[in-house]
Amino acid sequence: MKDPKPLSPKPAPKSGLNSEIQARIGHQLRAMYDDVVKQGVPDRFADLIRKLDAGETPGADGEGLPQTSIGRD
Amino acid sequence: MPLTDSLRDEILASVPSLRAFAISLSGKSDRADDLVQETLLRALANIDSFQPGSNLPAWLFTILRNLFRSDYRKRRREVEDAEGSYSKTLKSQPAQSSHLEFEEFRAALEKLPQDQREALILVGASGFSYEDAAAICGCAVGTIKSRVNRARSKLSAMLYVDGTEDFGPDSTVRAVIGGSGT
Numbered sequence: 001m002k003d004p005k006p007l008s009p010k011p012a013p014k015s016g017l018n019s020e021i022q023a024r025i026g027h028q029l030r031a032m033y034d035d036v037v038k039q040g041v042p043d044r045f046a047d048l049i050r051k052l053d054a055g056e057t058p059g060a061d062g063e064g065l066p067q068t069s070i071g072r073d
Numbered sequence: 074m075p076l077t078d079s080l081r082d083e084i085l086a087s088v089p090s091l092r093a094f095a096i097s098l099s100g101k102s103d104r105a106d107d108l109v110q111e112t113l114l115r116a117l118a119n120i121d122s123f124q125p126g127s128n129l130p131a132w133l134f135t136i137l138r139n140l141f142r143s144d145y146r147k148r149r150r151e152v153e154d155a156e157g158s159y160s161k162t163l164k165s166q167p168a169q170s171s172h173l174e175f176e177e178f179r180a181a182l183e184k185l186p187q188d189q190r191e192a193l194i195l196v197g198a199s200g201f202s203y204e205d206a207a208a209i210c211g212c213a214v215g216t217i218k219s220r221v222n223r224a225r226s227k228l229s230a231m232l233y234v235d236g237t238e239d240f241g242p243d244s245t246v247r248a249v250i251g252g253s254g255t
Contacts, residue, residue: 021229026197028178033198036093045088048110052117053081 076120080129084116087130090199091137097194098141100183108144112137128205135209138191181231185224192220193228 091112095105115136116123123132182190188210195206196217203221207214 018229018233021233022225024233025225025228028175029182029193029198032175032179032182033090033093033097033194036096037089039089039092041085041088042092042106044106045109045113046085048113049081049085049117052114053076 076117080120080123083129084113084133087133088113090130091133094134094194094199095137095141097182097198098138098187098191100179108137108141111140115140130199131201131205131209134195134199134201138209142187177232178228181228184231185227189220189224189227192217193224196221 088109091109092105095108095112096102099105099108112133116133123129182193185193191210192206195201195209196203201209203214203217207217210217
């Protein structure tokens with residue numbers, strides 16, 4: 001019952017892509033992704049957009065923007 | 074176009090999938106949230122250049138993807154260390170086979186070349202068409218298709234074919250370590 005792979009051990013030759021494996025990859029990819037999507041909008045971002053929309057400078061109350069120089073030197 | 078209420082709401086509604094994309098790309102949630110924040114700032118600062126009626130999520134994803142790529146070049150070393158941080162995480166978490174499988178999948182995804190990883194995520198998880206994914210990545214539709222196919226082959230080889238002998242016992246060992254460590 002600790003077997004982490006319900007899939008049979010040797011499902012496909014290296015060259016061919018077994019459709020079961022493909023389905024499994026697709027499922028895991030979406031599960032990973034949807035796990036984050038389900039977390040909704042963190043307050044941090046709702047606040048950020050509200051402040052920008054109101055014309056305030058984000059970070060004025062200490063939250064601070066990441067002044068990373070992405071795209072610069 | 075100016076930032077209307079409905080556009081603002083649409084941007085906000087895209088945040089969950091932007092975060093999922095950022096985390097899937099970078100493998101690190103703290104860095105991913107910084108990427109999302111930077112994306113939102115850029116988007117709002119350049120909202121005038123957004124074409125009304127065009128695909129807002131695709132526009133936002135393009136900004137995030139470009140930010141990630143310019144950022145990535147500087148932090149390559151850090152990204153390559155990700156594997157080490159996964160094993161640390163594993164030991165501190167409850168031993169659940171589904172969780173282990175999930176971590177193995179994530180670790181395998183991180184090993185893909187960046188071009189292939191982003192193509193696979195955009196098409197396979199974000200639900201973009203090949204055409205939209207090509208526009209986001211600035212390449213041809215055929216290129217996206219072949220990247221997605223190569224990504225699937227590599228994941229399959231890492232997780233289910235080549236790695237079978239390694240992953241089986243390794244997972245069990247890790248499950249035991251995880252179980253006794255708590």
